[in-house]
Amino acid sequence: MAESIKTYTNESFRHQYIRAEALVDNLLKTNFGHFFVTRIEDAIPTMKLPVPPVRSTNHSLVYLSQGEVTMGVGAETYRIGPDTCLFVPAGQVFSVDAVNMVNENEGYLCNFHPDFLIGRFGKAELLNDYEFLRVWGNPHVRLDKPTADFVSQVFNRMLLHYSTFGLTQLVLIQATFITLLSEINQAYQPALVSPKIPALNITNRFKELLFTYGKNYHLVAEYADRLNISANHLNKSVRLITGKSPIKWIDETIVLEAKVLLYQTQLSIGEVAAQVGIADASYFSHLFKKYATVTPSAFRKMIEIHQ
Numbered sequence: 001m002a003e004s005i006k007t008y009t010n011e012s013f014r015h016q017y018i019r020a021e022a023l024v025d026n027l028l029k030t031n032f033g034h035f036f037v038t039r040i041e042d043a044i045p046t047m048k049l050p051v052p053p054v055r056s057t058n059h060s061l062v063y064l065s066q067g068e069v070t071m072g073v074g075a076e077t078y079r080i081g082p083d084t085c086l087f088v089p090a091g092q093v094f095s096v097d098a099v100n101m102v103n104e105n106e107g108y109l110c111n112f113h114p115d116f117l118i119g120r121f122g123k124a125e126l127l128n129d130y131e132f133l134r135v136w137g138n139p140h141v142r143l144d145k146p147t148a149d150f151v152s153q154v155f156n157r158m159l160l161h162y163s164t165f166g167l168t169q170l171v172l173i174q175a176t177f178i179t180l181l182s183e184i185n186q187a188y189q190p191a192l193v194s195p196k197i198p199a200l201n202i203t204n205r206f207k208e209l210l211f212t213y214g215k216n217y218h219l220v221a222e223y224a225d226r227l228n229i230s231a232n233h234l235n236k237s238v239r240l241i242t243g244k245s246p247i248k249w250i251d252e253t254i255v256l257e258a259k260v261l262l263y264q265t266q267l268s269i270g271e272v273a274a275q276v277g278i279a280d281a282s283y284f285s286h287l288f289k290k291y292a293t294v295t296p297s298a299f300r301k302m303i304e305i306h307q
Contacts, residue, residue, distance in 0.1 A: 007091065008056045009033055010111060017048045029166030033058075035116050035173065037159050040064065040107040051096035052263040052303055053256065059133055060088040060111045065152055067105030070097035073139050075252040075291075080140065083148035085184055087132045087139040090114050091211070093256050108155040110180075117174055130185055136207035138191035147187050154180045199237040202227060206238055206246065214253035218277055220246045254278070255291040262300045269296045 008016065010033040027038045027046070040062070053072065062069060063085045070079045072095040073088055080086050088094045090113075114127060131137035143151060158176045167173060209223055217223060223246065224231040238246045254276050261272045273284035288296045 018046050031167050035112045037110040037162050040105050043109050049098040053093050053095045053259040055093050058111050058113050059090045062086045064107040083143045085141040089133050135211040136204040141188050143187045199240045202237040203241040
């Protein structure tokens with residue numbers, strides 16, 4: 001039985017994880033599936049937490065000026081504090097922990113479709129200029145105090161305009177948004193810094209392929225073929241840059257995909273294993289526990305308890 005993993009639009013995410021209250025209508029304007037911005041302290045009371053591993057068609061940006069938030073992005077968990085940004089690229093699996101999600105948190109949440117800038121700047125590819133929106137980039141950006149102060153001002157200006165006019169004056173929102181991303185980009189530090197440029201390029205291309213084909217390709221050789229290099233060369237490059245082998249990156253991607261299926265579907269453990277390309281359910285359970293610290297059955301029970 002085949003069940004594909006659901007990728008949420010803003011509308012379907014709202015239905016699943018946002019409380020049906022009039023307050024939400026005041027925060028989200030018409031066409032909020034294209035873009036919206038709101039204060040963290042206003043958004044938290046509307047959310048059904050925790051949010052389990054899911055993925056969205058849109059990019060998201062969380063900026064904290066006060067407090068602490070814990071989120072999963074891909075296979076990594078990030079705990080962000082004041083003067084910090086966290087990005088979730090479109091299509092990337094993410095989760096939101098209920099821990100520390102209290103009203104004392106302050107900051108901004110911005111969500112935008114990859115095509116948001118089309119019409120003003122001509123092409124969606126403009127967003128590729130910002131590494132923090134690439135699946136291989138560093139989603140965690142710390143700001144110094146002067147930059148944080150300016151980013152807060154830009155966010156506040158953008159929120160004021162959005163709250164008043166929605167997207168009816170799109171050009172101004174787009175220009176302010178580009179200013180925001182460009183300012184954050186000045187503080188951006190790559191997750192992988194290495195003088196070994198060829199190895200770094202290979203690693204980044206491998207991560208993009210893994211993001212696209214992780215469900216179907218489980219062998220290092222399959223990725224090496226796509227990159228037109230030997231499996232040994234790929235292994236050496238990825239280890240040199242990340243400290244992890246390609247097979248570990250592949251295994252983590254399989255487990256992440258399985259987590260989403262265990263939450264979203266009623267498939268048996270064996271069927272989930274088959275969906276992520278593993279025929280042996282026993283091996284799948286062993287692999288899942290290795291990276292998730294619990295068995296697939298225990299993980300599903302944890303989800304049921306939270307619900």
